[in-house]
Amino acid sequence: MNSQDVILGMLMKKSSSGYEIKQSLEGLFNYFYQSSYGTIYPTLSRMEQEELITKENVQQEGKPNKNVYTITEFGRAKFNAYMLSPVENDSFKSDFLMRLFFGEYVGYDKVIAWLHEAQRAFQMNLDRLNDLFEHEKDYLPLTKIICIQIGLKGYRANLEAIAEGLVQMEQLEQEKRK
Amino acid sequence: MNSQDVILGMLMKKSSSGYEIKQSLEGLFNYFYQSSYGTIYPTLSRMEQEELITKENVQQEGKPNKNVYTITEFGRAKFNAYMLSPVENDSFKSDFLMRLFFGEYVGYDKVIAWLHEAQRAFQMNLDRLNDLFEHEKDYLPLTKIICIQIGLKGYRANLEAIAEGLVQMEQLEQEKRK
DNA sequence: CGTGTCATGTAAGGAGTTACATGATTTG
């Protein structure tokens, strides 16, 4: 899975500009894929040259012009080929968990602060994804619903584990004080 | 968080060779950080030049020699600086979830197959992490225990959500057949 | 004597991020 596959997937349903693609990527996608303009625009240019997509300059009222890209038949074929290729392994990197893993080398306060920070971050992600889901769930195909439910369950599990961790940390600290 | 920070963290407790570092990374670390020899060896060389670590060639019986690296005072200071720096955001990429998200463009069978495949993979990861945890938990500091518990809860939540997803998919398919 | 494990490294390439650069238009 690379940026090209994701862009093709997004254009399957609706033609979009680079800016709109970036916005979509910050919606439901956000929890299993992220990308920046520095990737999106060059990728779109290359994909146009390779005739996977076509560009159309659209004038807007009250807004700057935009380049709207539409998937070609060749692009659809490429997307289908991606969907039939072997699934790649997930990749997860967490600086938060790395810190926690080495938490014995810093003070109790620091670890507590990290846990609280992660709690806030996960809660925000959960709320955001939940809002999006509640808003759209009646119009989403089952596959997308399952995808989001996996994300929601994951976030809730992380929050539970962090809350339990905070309790364990506090217990340990109280025992030390005795 | 980069490979240098991780290597410094690992050397805080025990001097190790590149090969041993790679093996450790495939243990408990594996679910929130992954790395290859192509990163580890060049990073160790650079770190030695920068005097974050020192190298010692150790002869072994019945095995080839190895280069054992030990963290210096300067290295410890660098590690502490990392631990006090702002925590970076997690990064998660999932080809599996991307496929599922675009699942409406492929057949029912393909989606079911992906879900089963993911189920197997998550179950394997869970079993592996659980075994490691059961083996080591009595000797681990609380911070590491919390770290692993977050991982275990996450895997279990994913498995639950996938199992529910499979049921939902099957229900949908049976309704269609009526 | 072949296969597996232990052990170290390099080189080329891929895929991305960050920072920079620009500019139109709306809204307060």
Next chain:
DNA sequence: CAAATCATGTAACTCCTTACATGACACG
């Protein structure tokens, strides 16, 4: 008129992966 939003792009750089290359030693 300042700030926010909409909109597109480039260039330098970072970091890592994959594939290649080598070789010691053990075990059956």
